[in-house]
Amino acid sequence: xxxxxxKLPSRIESVDAAAEAADEFAKQCGCxxxxxxxxxxxxxxxxxxxxxxxNKFDETKDIEISFIESGxxxxxxxRDFGTGFSVADVPDPTDPENLLKSNGRxxxxxxxxxxxxxxxxxxxxxxQVKMRxxx
Amino acid sequence: MSDITITERQAGDVTIxxxxxxxxIGEGSVALRTAIRRVLGEGKSKILLNLGGxxxxxxxxxxxxxxxxxxxxxxxxxxxLLNLTQKIQDLxxxxxxxxxxxxxxxxxxxxxxxx
Numbered sequence: 518x519x520x521x522x523x524k525l526p527s528r529i530e531s532v533d534a535a536a537e538a539a540d541e542f543a544k545q546c547g548c549x550x551x552x553x554x555x556x557x558x559x560x561x562x563x564x565x566x567x568x569x570x571x572n573k574f575d576e577t578k579d580i581e582i583s584f585i586e587s588g589x590x591x592x593x594x595x596r597d598f599g600t601g602f603s604v605a606d607v608p609d610p611t612d613p614e615n616l617l618k619s620n621g622r623x624x625x626x627x628x629x630x631x632x633x634x635x636x637x638x639x640x641x642x643x644x645q646v647k648m649r650x651x652x
Numbered sequence: 653m654s655d656i657t658i659t660e661r662q663a664g665d666v667t668i669x670x671x672x673x674x675x676x677i678g679e680g681s682v683a684l685r686t687a688i689r690r691v692l693g694e695g696k697s698k699i700l701l702n703l704g705g706x707x708x709x710x711x712x713x714x715x716x717x718x719x720x721x722x723x724x725x726x727x728x729x730x731x732x733l734l735n736l737t738q739k740i741q742d743l744x745x746x747x748x749x750x751x752x753x754x755x756x757x758x759x760x761x762x763x764x765x766x767x
Contacts, residue, residue, distance in 0.1 A: 532676070611748040616749065617722055622714055623710075625711075626711055
């Protein structure tokens with residue numbers, strides 16, 4: 518099993534830093550272009566959510582990211598230390614009444630490009646998303 | 653250095669913005685917003701966004717396309733899209749925004765549609 522962990526500050530620049538780390542890890546694991554793109558998009562959306570909606574740009578709180586290769590899949594875990602939220606309460610961005618809203622599509626992209634997604638409230642607070650992509 | 657460059661061209665009364673690079677959270681989205689506001693501020697409200705050079709877009713970039721669309725509509729204008737890459741087309745399909753935007757593959761055809 519191949520793993521890599523990083524901690525990033527709660528600022529927008531961390532989105533690019535996380536994506537670079539994901540690209541490097543994915544390529545080490547032999548991911549093809551489609552897999553690399555999916556992981557890149559999913560980590561950008563999840564880290565952006567963690568910075569904006571989780572930690573609310575509070576730079577005293579980190580974003581913790583783990584990359585885990587387990588034979589047939591890559592799992593990415595992104596954790597913030599905010600107050601958490603219920604994914605079920607996020608409005609469907611494809612509902613006609615939400616189509617012209619300027620935000621709210623990140624979770625849709627994560628669900629569309631990853632094979633499995635789980636949301637958890639880990640001990641110690643915050644929200645963690647676990648995303649798996651089959652190799 | 654910015655991840656995106658936006659170049660303006662004029663074709664009759666249609667303003668074409670050629671985008672090259674990434675439209676992502678932060679600089680890319682802000683650059684697009686600034687360009688649209690500037691063009692609208694100059695009284696130009698027929699806008700064609702050429703996305704042929706956009707290799708990457710995220711949900712923030714897609715959101716900025718929607719904000720641009722609504723800002724231009726509010727001014728009584730029209731914003732259309734040209735030269736979508738396959739990736740952008742896929743994201744617009746997933747978000748059902750292909751039903752919102754007028755999309756063209758040919759610049760001459762896009763320009764003719766404004767008349």
